[in-house]
Amino acid sequence: MERYRRQIILPGWGTEGQEKLRRDRVLVVGAGGLGSINLYYLTGAGVGTIGIVDDDTVTLSNLHRQILYTTDDLGRPKAECAAQKLKRLNPEVVFEAYPISLKNDTADELFKNYDVIVDGLDNLAARNVLNATCLRLNKPWVHGAVSEFYGVVTTFVPHQGPCWRCLYRNITGNEKRKEEFPILGPVPGVIGSIQAGEVLKLLTGLGSKLVGRMLVWQALQGRWSEFSFTRDPYCPACSSR
Amino acid sequence: MKVVLKLYATLQNYLPPGTQGTAAEVEIPAGTTIEDLFKAYNVPLDQVKIIMVNGRHTDLDYEIQEGDQVAGFPAIAGG
Ligand SMILES: [Zn+2]
Numbered sequence: 001m002e003r004y005r006r007q008i009i010l011p012g013w014g015t016e017g018q019e020k021l022r023r024d025r026v027l028v029v030g031a032g033g034l035g036s037i038n039l040y041y042l043t044g045a046g047v048g049t050i051g052i053v054d055d056d057t058v059t060l061s062n063l064h065r066q067i068l069y070t071t072d073d074l075g076r077p078k079a080e081c082a083a084q085k086l087k088r089l090n091p092e093v094v095f096e097a098y099p100i101s102l103k104n105d106t107a108d109e110l111f112k113n114y115d116v117i118v119d120g121l122d123n124l125a126a127r128n129v130l131n132a133t134c135l136r137l138n139k140p141w142v143h144g145a146v147s148e149f150y151g152v153v154t155t156f157v158p159h160q161g162p163c164w165r166c167l168y169r170n171i172t173g174n175e176k177r178k179e180e181f182p183i184l185g186p187v188p189g190v191i192g193s194i195q196a197g198e199v200l201k202l203l204t205g206l207g208s209k210l211v212g213r214m215l216v217w218q219a220l221q222g223r224w225s226e227f228s229f230t231r232d233p234y235c236p237a238c239s240s241r
Numbered sequence: 242m243k244v245v246l247k248l249y250a251t252l253q254n255y256l257p258p259g260t261q262g263t264a265a266e267v268e269i270p271a272g273t274t275i276e277d278l279f280k281a282y283n284v285p286l287d288q289v290k291i292i293m294v295n296g297r298h299t300d301l302d303y304e305i306q307e308g309d310q311v312a313g314f315p316a317i318a319g320g
Binding site for chain 1 (some may be wrong): 251253262293314316317319
């Protein structure tokens with residue numbers, strides 16, 4: 001427990017909180033800019049089992065922000081490479097690597113054994129699958145997304161608060177993945193860190209959830225703003241109408 | 242009449258020059274729709290993925306009322 005001493009002494013955490021965390025299971029979908037960061041902190045914190053989903057391999061243009069990887073890793077599958085790196089950070093964590101992409105027909109099977117899902121995805125269509133699956137299986141998830149100088153983060157708890165489609169009601173799910181979006185390296189660092197914090201809050205029950213509020217980091221202006229939203233009674237994903 | 246225009250992230254560049262933060266008070270004639278307002282500030286309509294007035298979803302053809310808070314949000318999709 002020496003490894004976790006500095007978080008165990010946090011108000012409300014204790015050895016009980018740490019023991020609970022050891023039994024918890026978190027799935028990170030996408031091990032890119034956001035995943036690089038949230039995976040590091042979740043591993044360090046001692047989440048018992050961490051699943052990593054990514055079908056991509058490490059490329060040179062990833063490395064300005066995906067700090068989980070090094071130049072030696074070019075061409076390696078991210079899911080396996082990430083698991084190997086993180087195991088060195090904390091050998092007490094069990095890693096489950098899935099070098100696959102998120103698909104509607106396999107997502108239920110993939111998600112069902114995890115307590116919290118973390119969004120490290122890079123496109124709208126896959127997030128639509130993530131949202132639908134979490135609604136079906138009643139799994140909370142922490143959304144993060146970044147582009148240019150901007151990042152957003154919020155938490156979705158199915159049927160307690162709004163869902164991702166309550167926010168993006170006009171998304172069809174057929175949106176093309178943008179091959180190359182401009183991005184300032186530290187922006188996913190900021191958002192990924194908040195995601196990890198939100199996951200740890202969900203698991204330990206500490207604090208209040210970031211539900212119905214989206215934090216927006218605007219690096220260029222050096223400003224945070226907050227975007228509040230509620231359940232959409234006509235939501236195509238979570239409404240019963 | 243006076244209304245508040247809120248534009249976030251990549252859309253922030255379309256707020257009136259000198260705006261601090263994400264919100265600006267703007268003057269519009271009665272009968273202005275959200276589409277009119279966005280066009281007046283050259284906001285690219287195809288990039289606005291969430292439109293809310295006073296925290297509720299609405300559409301481009303909504304006729305803005307005095308004191309409304311009109312928010313536009315883009316889709317942020319990267320990871
Ligand atoms: Zn919904």
